[in-house]
Amino acid sequence: MDLFITGAGWITPLGESLGTVWDAILAGTPAPARELPGPPGGKPHFAATIPPSLVDSVARNPRLRRSSNISLFAASAALSALRAAGLDPAKPGKLALISAVCDGGVIYTRKFYDQIVRQGSGSPLLFPETVYNAPASHVAALLGLDGITYTLVGDASAALAATAVGIDLLTSRQADHCLILAAQETDWILCEAYCHWRLSTPGQSISIGSNRGALIADGAAAIVLSREKSPCRLHAVTDGVPFFRQSEASASLAAALRTLPASVPSRVIASANGSFTDHAERTATENAYGPLPTVFPKISLGDAFGAGALMQIICAMESLRRDPSGTILVPVIGLNHQAAAALVSPI
Amino acid sequence: MQPNQPAVAIVAAGIISPLGRGLEATARSLRDGVDCVTPVTAFDVASARCHTAAHVPGTWIDDLRDTRKRRRLHPASLMMIAAMRELRAQDPGFAPQHFIIGATGGGMTFGEAFYRSLAKPADRRRAGWLANYNPQKPLLDAQEDAGFRIPGAIIANACASGANAIGHAFELIRSGRHDAILCGGYDCISELVFRGFDSLQASTPEKIRPFDAARTGLVLGEGAALVALENAARARARGAQILGCVTGYGISTDTHHITQPHPSGIGPRLAIERALGSANCPAESIDYINAHGTATTFNDATEGLAISQLFGNRVPVSSTKSMMGHALGGAGAIEAVFSLIAIREGFIPPNINFMNCDPAWDLSIVANQSRPATLRRVLTNSFGFGGANAALVIESAAGAN
Numbered sequence: 033m034d035l036f037i038t039g040a041g042w043i044t045p046l047g048e049s050l051g052t053v054w055d056a057i058l059a060g061t062p063a064p065a066r067e068l069p070g071p072p073g074g075k076p077h078f079a080a081t082i083p084p085s086l087v088d089s090v091a092r093n094p095r096l097r098r099s100s101n102i103s104l105f106a107a108s109a110a111l112s113a114l115r116a117a118g119l120d121p122a123k124p125g126k127l128a129l130i131s132a133v134c135d136g137g138v139i140y141t142r143k144f145y146d147q148i149v150r151q152g153s154g155s156p157l158l159f160p161e162t163v164y165n166a167p168a169s170h171v172a173a174l175l176g177l178d179g180i181t182y183t184l185v186g187d188a189s190a191a192l193a194a195t196a197v198g199i200d201l202l203t204s205r206q207a208d209h210c211l212i213l214a215a216q217e218t219d220w221i222l223c224e225a226y227c228h229w230r231l232s233t234p235g236q237s238i239s240i241g242s243n244r245g246a247l248i249a250d251g252a253a254a255i256v257l258s259r260e261k262s263p264c265r266l267h268a269v270t271d272g273v274p275f276f277r278q279s280e281a282s283a284s285l286a287a288a289l290r291t292l293p294a295s296v297p298s299r300v301i302a303s304a305n306g307s308f309t310d311h312a313e314r315t316a317t318e319n320a321y322g323p324l325p326t327v328f329p330k331i332s333l334g335d336a337f338g339a340g341a342l343m344q345i346i347c348a349m350e351s352l353r354r355d356p357s358g359t360i361l362v363p364v365i366g367l368n369h370q371a372a373a374a375l376v377s378p379i
Numbered sequence: 380m381q382p383n384q385p386a387v388a389i390v391a392a393g394i395i396s397p398l399g400r401g402l403e404a405t406a407r408s409l410r411d412g413v414d415c416v417t418p419v420t421a422f423d424v425a426s427a428r429c430h431t432a433a434h435v436p437g438t439w440i441d442d443l444r445d446t447r448k449r450r451r452l453h454p455a456s457l458m459m460i461a462a463m464r465e466l467r468a469q470d471p472g473f474a475p476q477h478f479i480i481g482a483t484g485g486g487m488t489f490g491e492a493f494y495r496s497l498a499k500p501a502d503r504r505r506a507g508w509l510a511n512y513n514p515q516k517p518l519l520d521a522q523e524d525a526g527f528r529i530p531g532a533i534i535a536n537a538c539a540s541g542a543n544a545i546g547h548a549f550e551l552i553r554s555g556r557h558d559a560i561l562c563g564g565y566d567c568i569s570e571l572v573f574r575g576f577d578s579l580q581a582s583t584p585e586k587i588r589p590f591d592a593a594r595t596g597l598v599l600g601e602g603a604a605l606v607a608l609e610n611a612a613r614a615r616a617r618g619a620q621i622l623g624c625v626t627g628y629g630i631s632t633d634t635h636h637i638t639q640p641h642p643s644g645i646g647p648r649l650a651i652e653r654a655l656g657s658a659n660c661p662a663e664s665i666d667y668i669n670a671h672g673t674a675t676t677f678n679d680a681t682e683g684l685a686i687s688q689l690f691g692n693r694v695p696v697s698s699t700k701s702m703m704g705h706a707l708g709g710a711g712a713i714e715a716v717f718s719l720i721a722i723r724e725g726f727i728p729p730n731i732n733f734m735n736c737d738p739a740w741d742l743s744i745v746a747n748q749s750r751p752a753t754l755r756r757v758l759t760n761s762f763g764f765g766g767a768n769a770a771l772v773i774e775s776a777a778g779a780n
Contacts (some may be wrong), residue, residue, distance in 0.1 A: 071497045129632075133535070141571070145494055148574045152426040159575035160637045160764060163483065164514075164535035169765030173634035178649060181632040181767065182543065185482075185535040186515045193532045197547070204554040224497060271477070271530035276523050369515040370531065 033203050036379070037264045039119070039256040040346045041112025043087070043105050044333050045080040045249055048112065054350035056332050063247055063334040065236035068220040077223035078236045080249035080334030095173050098157055099166065100137040105252035106167035106215035107174060109339075113211065113254035114175075121175055128180040128207035131168035132194040132214040134187060134338030135222055137161045142221045167215050180207060187366025188303060189272045190214070191253075191341035192374060196269050198257045208258070215252035216336035223248055231307050231367050238306030238335075240328050241314075246305035249334025253342035255349075264349045267359060267377040268292050272370030282312035285363055285371035289320045292375055298358025299351065300326040301344045305335040309365040316371075317363055324361070327351070337367065341374075348376035386611035386779045387552045387626070390619045391473055393465030393563075394716045395440070395458050396602030397433035397703040401465055406720045408702070410749045412729040415703045416587065416598050421488075422570040429582035432568050433600040433704035453486035453511070455567040456520035458603035462563065463521040466605050470619055473607045476557045478522060478531040479548045481540025481564030483708035485514035488569045517565060517603075529561075535708065537763030538671075539630075540564055541604070542711025542771050546628030548608050549771075558610040564712035565603035572707065573599055579638065581675050586732040589672035589698035590679050590744055593734060597673040600704030604712040606719070611779040623719045624779040626756075627658025627772030638764050639677050644684035646768045647671075647760065651689055654770035660756060662689050665772075667727050667752065669718045669759040672698020673705055678762060683740040695752070697730035697745040711761035711769060718757040718773040727752045 045064050046053045063080035070076050087104040090096055090111070096103060110129075114121050141162040147154040160166065165183035172181045180201060184194045191214040198210030226232035226248060233245035257266060270291045273284040300317055304310040317324065329347050330340065341364045348360040359377040394401065397415035398408035408415075415433040424430050440457040444450045449457070467473075490512035514533050522528065534543045541564025548562035576582040576599065583596030614621055631653065633646025640646050655662060668690065671682055686696060699717050706713050721728055726749045733746040755775050762768045 074497065136535075141490075142494070144575065145491060145571050148570065149495065152423075154571075154574050154578050156578040156580075159578050162571075162575065163537050163764050165537050165763075165765040165767060166637060169632075169634075169637050169767070172632045172766065176634060177632050178634070178645075179632060180630050181536070181765075182547070183535045183765075185485075185513075185533045186531075187513070190533075193530075197532070200551060200554070200556060203556070204550065206550070221494065221497075225493060272532075274519060274522060274528055274531055276519055368513060369519065 035199060035202055035257055035259060035266050036262040037255050037266055037349060038258045038260060038262040039113045039117025040349055041109045041116060042253040042343060042346055043082060043108045044251045045082055046332060048086060050350055054347060057329045061332050062237050063249060063332055065247060068223060070220045077220050079218040079223060080247055081218055082250040095170055099170055100140045100161045100217060102137050102215045102217040103167040103170045105250060106213055107171055109252035109254040110171045110211060110213050113256050117256035124175050126208040127177060128201045128210045129168055129172055129177055130194040130197050130210055130212050131183045132191040132338055133164050133183060133185050134216055136164040137166055138222050139217055139219045142219055171213060187369040188337050188340045189364050189366035189370040189372045192269055192364055192372040193272055199269060202257060202259055210257040211254060212257060213254040214339040214342045216338040218248050218250050233306055238331060240304050240306060241310045242306055243308060245307050246335035249336045251333060251336030251339045253339045253346055255342060255345060261379060263379050264352055265377050265379050267375035269374045270372050272372040274370045278308045281365050281371055282315045285313060285316035285365055286319060288371050288373045289316060292373060295359060296321050297324060297361035300324050300361045301347045302326050302328050303340060303344060303364045304328050305330045313363050313365050345374060345376060352378050384553050387549050387624055388609050388611035388614045388621045388779045389606050389623045389719060390609050390614050390621060391466045391470035391607040392622060392716050392719060393462035394604040394713060395435055395461045396713050397435055397600055400439045400461055402720060406724050409717060409720060409728040410726055412731045412749055413702055414731055427577045428580060428584050429577050429598060431598050433598060434568060435601055452520055453489055455486050455565055456517040459517040459521035459565050460524045462603045462605045463525050466607055467525055470607060472617060473559060475529055475559045475561035477560045478529050479544045479560060479562040480518050481534045481544035481708045481711060482514045482566055483535055483537055483540055484566050484569055484572055486512040486516060487571055491570055536767035537765050538707050538710055539761040539763040539767040539769040540708035540711060542761035542769035545606060545712060545715050546630060546769055546771055549625040549628050552608055552610055558613050560608050561605060562608060563605035564709040566601055566707040566709040568599050568601045587674045587701055588732045589674040589701050589730055590683055590737060590742060591734055592737045594674040594679060596675050598704040600706040602706045602709050602713050604716040621776040621779050623722055623776055624774050625771060626774045626778050627654040629653025629657055629770045631768045633766030633768060640681040644681040646766055647682050647685040647762055648688060650768035650770040651685060654772050658772040664756055665694050665758045666754045667721060667757045668694050668696045669714050669757060670696050670698045671760040671762045672700055680739060683737060683742055686742060687740040692741045692743045694743060695727050695745045696742050697728055699728050701731045714759050715771055715773060718759045722754045722757055722775050725751060725753060
């Protein structure tokens, strides 16, 4: 069954406009890094954050008044995607919501646990926002959905797993449209954890191939998948192929690529983020297809882990909007679970 | 079920919970109505409202700490490995194409230790390992132990996660997209989540008494459960034993509030109605309801109302959380396996600590003692934060025909 991306929306450290942010990516504009307050006595961390003013309007919604940044980002991207798809957020029809997160509401989680450590108890206002499905719950409430809502958690590959679930639901006609949503918020504790894994950079920018680590970023992305024709076709999404250690990541991506339709893509929107994934991804894609023109969006967007893969798909859409020729490969190597890939093509 | 859709068989299962490690031990405890709730000693609960939980004793998974690597694994990983090994031993020929798990917290206690370690420079060396708290880690550890390398997905729909994982796997097989899927759920007690429920005053300082007029809240539990789902025709063709089957799945989203269900019970009712519709069976054909039954004011009020409206007082109801507490993301999978055990062993597990039914509804609670029964079809409910609701219909092996 042919499935199409009928709408997309994102919110990134560079803004919300699909076209403007895509231009910045093509120009190689670096992500705007900001210093985050670190643990007492600890080293500072840098992350690409979203200015609060960008989510002012959604933050005024009563349901989102107390929510964490991740839910505000998710709601903003979701509403943009629905509008772009021509769906009325007040009457979205038989819409399933599949959300992907990597670290969830980490700011409130850290604050809540900090209260426990310091005071022996935490605020009941914070705890509900720590659950992984809080963003999906809020977005479902904004849209009045009473049907299928799933939240998938994992590394960056979870967003492609969520897309695959959307494909399953559309193919089996359990839904007429699927809103695939992924969001990420930054916090110093996240930077600290990924630094311990040597996956995030202590610096303010990333260098592809350097293996110094990613610049962690705020962000959310959403796409609407549908059986209705649109100029952008989601040609294929592979299953995730797990890897138990980083040295296996390239082989996992290669295995995923072997399950794609046997045609050579015209270009690549890479998941490379300055970590071990860069070499693994380049090796797998070059072995499969030879050298291809490649765009590295995370130089400009930072790495919003949970949302990164959907941002790649939106980049592919924007690329096709400018040049509707060929098929675009979206490879994704997560940091600690799976590799997967998608193909996006013009109709 | 449509005439051309394949039946979905359960060909193997594995479980570890406070009620036991393995199906046999679990069946004994369920039948005996064992109360597994004990004082919490893993962290300081002196200032908390609730002081108890139902733990999986560490000694039950000690045998799995037999290599340097496994000694360092989080208990969540070890519980998943325990459940996986039991399942694999039952059906070594089961070859899953997918692995779908429900979980909410991952190795949260590692996350907590990571946070605390940041304040102590001496502990910082360990911090890199402690950062391995992601929910995908136990999934990977269990796969590696079993020698699988298959696509995985972790559904984190709060306390409905485990049921969602089984339900989604069921749909994937029934729609013909896959033939065999390994699915289930796990969760481990952590201080953060314990304190979270305490902060909401959802956990109780007393006994957990689901559906009782005097109920005062939940206690937390933990565990892992896995089921091997397979296209029944394919399972029969390879000579696999069919333990039971999944015949229905319903999911709904209640947007009323992030932690409280709509008082009308519409969320649970929709999930149950959709599960019955999916199984193409009338409410009268359900022989037992394994309720979500957390013993919180709001859950039991809405679930009790939904069950009353749809089933009257004809169907026996119990909440096994009365014995082992609430295993959150693992609960749906654990209770699906309990339902399978009840069908195979011919008894209804009890709702212990029960005194008087809440007069707001008229339910046939299986109070305090298990009851022998021939069960053909069981409904098991799971509801969670964020308005995530799921219900599964589990049937005897005859349902696979």
